[in-house]
Amino acid sequence: MGGGMQHEPIDASNIVRRLWVGGKPPFDRDFPGFDTLVLCAEELQPERVGFSGTVIRCPIPDSLLDTPQTLRAVHVARQVAGQLADGKTVLVTCAAGLNRSALVAAMALGYVTTMSSKQIVELIRRQRSKNALFNRSFCSLIEKVVDAQNRRRRVARS
Secondary structure, eight states, X not given: OOSSOOOOOOOEEEEETTEEEESOOOTTSOOTTOSEEEEEETTOOOSOOSOOSEEXXXXXXXXXXXXXXXXXXXXXXXXXXXXXXXXXXXXXEOSSSSSHXXXXXXXXXXXXXXXXXXXXXXXXXXXXXXXXXXXXXXXXXXXXXXXXXXHHHHHHHO
């Protein structure tokens, strides 16, 4: 038998180059290959994690977000976009990897691509799960953020 411990694989899906969306990560170990771990599940915010890279906390519920929670999610999406722009590999997680992590990842994609909100939601559903982003209020928020970003780009070009 070889040395070294075998670890359970991480429940995560590659959405685009360097951006992954996943469910609850194991908190007791590192994930080689990732530079940044984003914890979006309000109920999964351990004080200590075994991950050695950057940990960004975005505790939000899997329900309608209030204004401070919305602002937190948008702020973290901008941080994720910055990490991606800097060439970092990011794993965005929540409990199941379907809504909260997908929300933050989708908004981050709106900052680093010119895809429409509809294209981003379809991409995440194709890459992660057809059941991703079933929270309609999250889809509305993605639409507002991504479409506003695309409007700003169009204005800046003209």
